[in-house]
Amino acid sequence: MANEKALKMLKQEDVKGFNKWVKQRRKKGKKALDLDDQNLAGLMLRGVDLRGAHLNGTNLRNTDLRNANLENARLRQADLRMTNFAKANLRGANLTKAKLTNAEFSGTNLKKAKGN
Numbered sequence: 615m616a617n618e619k620a621l622k623m624l625k626q627e628d629v630k631g632f633n634k635w636v637k638q639r640r641k642k643g644k645k646a647l648d649l650d651d652q653n654l655a656g657l658m659l660r661g662v663d664l665r666g667a668h669l670n671g672t673n674l675r676n677t678d679l680r681n682a683n684l685e686n687a688r689l690r691q692a693d694l695r696m697t698n699f700a701k702a703n704l705r706g707a708n709l710t711k712a713k714l715t716n717a718e719f720s721g722t723n724l725k726k727a728k729g730n
Contacts, residue, residue, distance in 0.1 A: 617647050617648060617649070619635070620632065620635075620636075620647050620649065621649065621652060623635065624649075624654055624657065624659065624662070625654070625657065627657055627658045627659065629658075629659055629660065629661055629662045632662060632663070633661070633662065633663045636663050637663070646665075646666035646667055646668055647664070647666075647667045647668065648667075648668045649664075649667055649668060649669050649672055650668050650669065650670045650671055650672060650688075651670070651671040651672060652669075652672050652673070653672075653673045654672060654673060654674050654677060655673045655674065655675045655676060655677060655693070656675070656676045656677060657677050657678070658677075658678045659677055659678060659679055659682060660678050660679070660680045660681055660682065661680070661681045661682060662679065662682045662683070663682075663683045664682060664683065664684050664687050665683050665684065665685045665686060665687065666685070666686045666687060667684070667687045667688070668687075668688045669684075669687055669688060669689050669692050670688050670689065670690045670691060670692065671690070671691045671692060672689070672692045672693070673692070673693045674689075674692055674693060674694050674697050675693045675694070675695045675696060675697065675713075676695070676696040676697065677697050677698070678697075678698050679697055679698060679699050679702050680698050680699070680700045680701055680702060681700075681701050681702060682699070682702045682703070683702070683703045684699075684702060684703060684704050684707050685703050685704070685705045685706055685707065686705070686706040686707060687704070687707045687708070688707075688708045689707055689708060689709050689712050690708055690709075690710045690711055690712065691710070691711045691712060691713075692709075692712045692713070693712075693713045694709075694712050694713055694714050694717050695713050695714070695715045695716055695717065696715070696716045696717065697717045697718070698717075698718045699717060699718060699719050699722045700718050700719070700720045700721055700722065701720075701721040701722065702722050702723070703722075703723045704719075704722055704723060704724050704727050705723045705724070705725045705726055705727065706725075706726045706727060707724075707727045707728070708727075708728045709727055709728060709729050710728055710729065
């Protein structure tokens with residue numbers, strides 16, 4: 615089940631507040647965020663910390679994720695068309711069967727990422 619507080623902050627494009635909240639969650643030993651099958655299309659999420667997040671089937675089409683940290687994120691079957699990942703960290707991310715048409719990956723860390 616998706617984390618409603620996380621969804622609200624992301625949909626409001628409150629990256630600073632979201633990142634602070636995520637940091638506090640990690641200090642408490644909380645597990646990865648479940649954001650599977652959500653609609654986050656077209657948002658400005660530059661620099662967001664989504665390390666290890668579950669984003670399987672999520673619509674991130676045309677989202678600005680420049681400088682975002684998506685290390686070890688699960689993005690299986692996500693809609694990433696026209697998403698900007700420039701200078702993002704996708705190290706170890708799972709992109710299996712993700713829709714990647716016209717996505718921007720310049721300067722992106724894709725080491726150990728799993729692909730289509």
